[in-house]
Amino acid sequence: MSRDRAVIPTEPIGSIPRPAELLAAMVGHAAGRIGDAELAAAQDHAIRDTIHRLEALGSPVVTDGEQSKPSFATYPLAGLDRLAADGVVIPFADGHQRQLPRLMAGPMRYAVHAERYLTAAQQHASVPVKQAVIAPSALSLLYPPDGIDGYPREAFLDDLTAETEADIRGCLDAGAHVVQLDFTEARLALKLDPSGGLLEQFITLNNRVLERFSAAELARIGVHTCPGGDQDSTHSLDVDYALLLPRLLQLKAGVFYVQLASEPEPEKALAVLAEHLPDRARVFIGVTDPIDPRVETPEQVRDRVLAAARHLPPDRLGTSDDCGFSPFADDTSTSRETAFAKIRARIEGTALAAGMLSPGP
Template sequence: MGCPVLVDGDQAKPDVLTYAVAESTAPAADGVVIPYADGHTGRLPGLTKGPFRYGARAGAYVRAAKKRTDRPVNATVIAPSALSLLYPAEPLEGYSREAFLADLADEAEADIRDAFDAGAQSVQLDCGLARLTLKLDPSGGVLDRLSALDNSVLERFTSKERARIGAHTYPGADQGSTHSKVVTDHLRPDSHVFVGVTDPLGPRIETPEQVRDRVLAAAQHIPVPQLGTCDDAGFVTYADDTTLARDAAFAKIGSG
């Protein structure tokens, strides 16, 4: 929406969460449950073995996207905080949680660097499950631990590199429903906030005037120099989600 940097919407990925780890995970009866507002639930897979290694990296998706455009491309990578939730409640034999987190941090760093090496203009960490943890643990203890893990990975990059790395948090979207809603006013002076101005959960196509009004509403709370706009997350989530037709999704994007 006015930005020259393109994203591919994760359309090539089999799943926005587990694209990197499908070979080392499996459906788990004790996997973390994701409760949605309409009552349906999802369940995260569980780690089945160690050592933990990515089976695919973000750079492959960047290279595929760059074959289709000469515009700069933003890469989305799953945040290590989200993948940390895959370790089962019962420790894996011969592979402790501590060893898993150390391997995960190394792999997450390598994933980000692979995206840059492939030519990504910027890299965005998908931190959607971070907001869910406040619903599961209102004390914020789990969120603090997840944030510390993400920050430990980001500290491996220079300040110049970190300027090209962002974090994406959102209320989740699956089958027309969300898993969390949190609004924060903790905005650092060196940060930018991109506000979603099109809704992927409803079939109605926004008019340019509606999009304009949402931008103006956001500008009442966020300084204009730090404000950007984007689409809300949820156009592409899980393979079985056919809530919104592809043509309708692109029509919504076009409204911006």
């Protein structure tokens, strides 16, 4: 792409806070007061509203806002009967925790594939739709440290690799604009294991999946990293980004979505990105912070893009939100209106920066 026509793409990451009507329907369904059909109708209404509002803001790419996912991480497990509740605990800085389930028996199979969410969203969209999927590294944490009788870890990883490939490939085949692997546990891995061994295991497993795709397919596969964002707190913002980014960029993806708006030292992170970004890969930098209640102005977003452009060429640069606004269905810490206001600022600010990066006639 020539610098005389700077075009900086902008995309949402994934989740958007659910409307009150959907939250009420979810509570009613869990309590047995409403049935599956009524819940599905509430989900479809929320998906349609989310997509139409994103399009009205001028978003060139949309998502379904994860309105019908139980969480960004556990959607493949919905309905599985071989899980226990006492899995890996993820602690957040404010003291609250999230806990993954534990796999009790094999084989590892997805009960739900992300293509279901994509095709539902495409029915309401008039612009390209991206689809987020959970990285296999996150689901590898389901396997207990003491093993499973009759189901060795390597067999589990074989199954998990195949299931993740199918999850991604189904979305590509269904016409996703891009498939985004949510790899939020990357930075957390360095907190849990400062030696880097756990992160290397995660990188190896994720590449084991990515290596199954062609170069053309990898151009439509991205990886998202952030320090977590749940109930206005993070799980690993205190980990030095410079320790993560060079290893993260070893992933064989064509696109990287990198949290940056909430980063304490963004210039330092940008310098690392510029040094290690693989050839032909594009990096989308986070220019809005979903857990900060203050809504960014378009001018603040513009300045963040221009700062990034001092390190990265515009034709390899895009913008996004730092992370999803409500990755777990019960996270209501950010309002739906605040999320859309931040998205508007991202879109308008990105356009302002693109105009400034285009030289005059």
